[in-house]
Amino acid sequence: MWYHKPVINEELLQSLPNLKIVASSGVGIDHLDLNLLSSYGVKASNTPFVVSTDTADLGMALVLASSRRLMAVSPDTEYFPADWLGAEVSGATLGVVGMGTIGYKVAERAKAFEMKILYHNRNQRNKEEESAVGAIYCKKIDDLLQQSDFVLLSVNLTPQTHKLIGKKELELMKPTATLINISRGLVVDQDALVEALQNKVIKAAALDVTYPEPLPRDHPLLKLKNVIITPHIGSATKKTRRLMMENMTESIQAGLAGLPIPNEVF
Numbered sequence: 039m040w041y042h043k044p045v046i047n048e049e050l051l052q053s054l055p056n057l058k059i060v061a062s063s064g065v066g067i068d069h070l071d072l073n074l075l076s077s078y079g080v081k082a083s084n085t086p087f088v089v090s091t092d093t094a095d096l097g098m099a100l101v102l103a104s105s106r107r108l109m110a111v112s113p114d115t116e117y118f119p120a121d122w123l124g125a126e127v128s129g130a131t132l133g134v135v136g137m138g139t140i141g142y143k144v145a146e147r148a149k150a151f152e153m154k155i156l157y158h159n160r161n162q163r164n165k166e167e168e169s170a171v172g173a174i175y176c177k178k179i180d181d182l183l184q185q186s187d188f189v190l191l192s193v194n195l196t197p198q199t200h201k202l203i204g205k206k207e208l209e210l211m212k213p214t215a216t217l218i219n220i221s222r223g224l225v226v227d228q229d230a231l232v233e234a235l236q237n238k239v240i241k242a243a244a245l246d247v248t249y250p251e252p253l254p255r256d257h258p259l260l261k262l263k264n265v266i267i268t269p270h271i272g273s274a275t276k277k278t279r280r281l282m283m284e285n286m287t288e289s290i291q292a293g294l295a296g297l298p299i300p301n302e303v304f
Contacts, residue, residue: 046069046074051075058081059083059290063286064085068196070082083299083303085301086301088281096220097220101148101218104242109263128151132155132156132188135158135192136193146170156181184211202226203227205234209234213239216242217231219245220246221247223249231243232258235262235265242264246272253267289301
């Protein structure tokens with residue numbers, strides 16, 4: 039599977055009685071009905087680890103781009119507007135929601151910018167890992183939202199994280215804060231985000247993911263000057279895309295041979 043295609047539904051599974059495995063690119067598995075696959079005796083795999091470095095790089099790039107307002111302007115621009123001043127990254131507070139492999143790699147990069155790092159996660163990381171990046175655990179996401187200058191989302195899309203950031207959460211953020219999403223579009227209530235950006239509840243947003251993807255050309259997010267949107271390119275480098283394909287091939291070969299499947303998802 040690449041870009042969630044083909045769609046794995048009951049009709050497809052019924053038409054492929056000899057199907058052994060579905061190898062999906064990327065880390066997210068929200069597009070897979072694992073119970074349905076299991077009922078047909080089909081296994082599934084993904085490529086979770088090879089994407090983490092590039093996705094963390096992009097996350098940090100969005101922090102920098104949004105802070106310094108790096109976006110396209112008209113070719114007719116002749117001067118630097120006085121109100122186009124950026125915000126400091128060095129010394130600012132970064133709140134990471136979801137401190138898994140990708141979130142932790144973002145924290146490693148943010149440390150180099152002397153950022154104060156807060157994080158919210160299902161489980162607190164051990165003291166050695168926290169100390170290595172200077173991260174402080176927030177048991178309640180509200181505490182992180184209230185203190186952060188940049189809030190970066192790096193969570194899997196699950197029923198628990200669906201619209202994790204909504205109107206209430208956006209209103210808890212600083213009016214000078216920026217929301218960065220490198221996880222899944224549905225982690226954010228997009229209508230609430232548009233309203234928050236229009237009414238200056240928060241300062242800006244930088245999004246590598248939206249819903250749907252791509253956005254309709256008349257979507258209000260595309261009309262806002264305080265938004266940067268990239269087309270879900272977290273893992274989009276030549277080396278990583280090749281490694282993803284190699285991982286998928288290894289999983290397929292193992293599945294067909296009846297061997298343990300690398301990166302099997304359950």
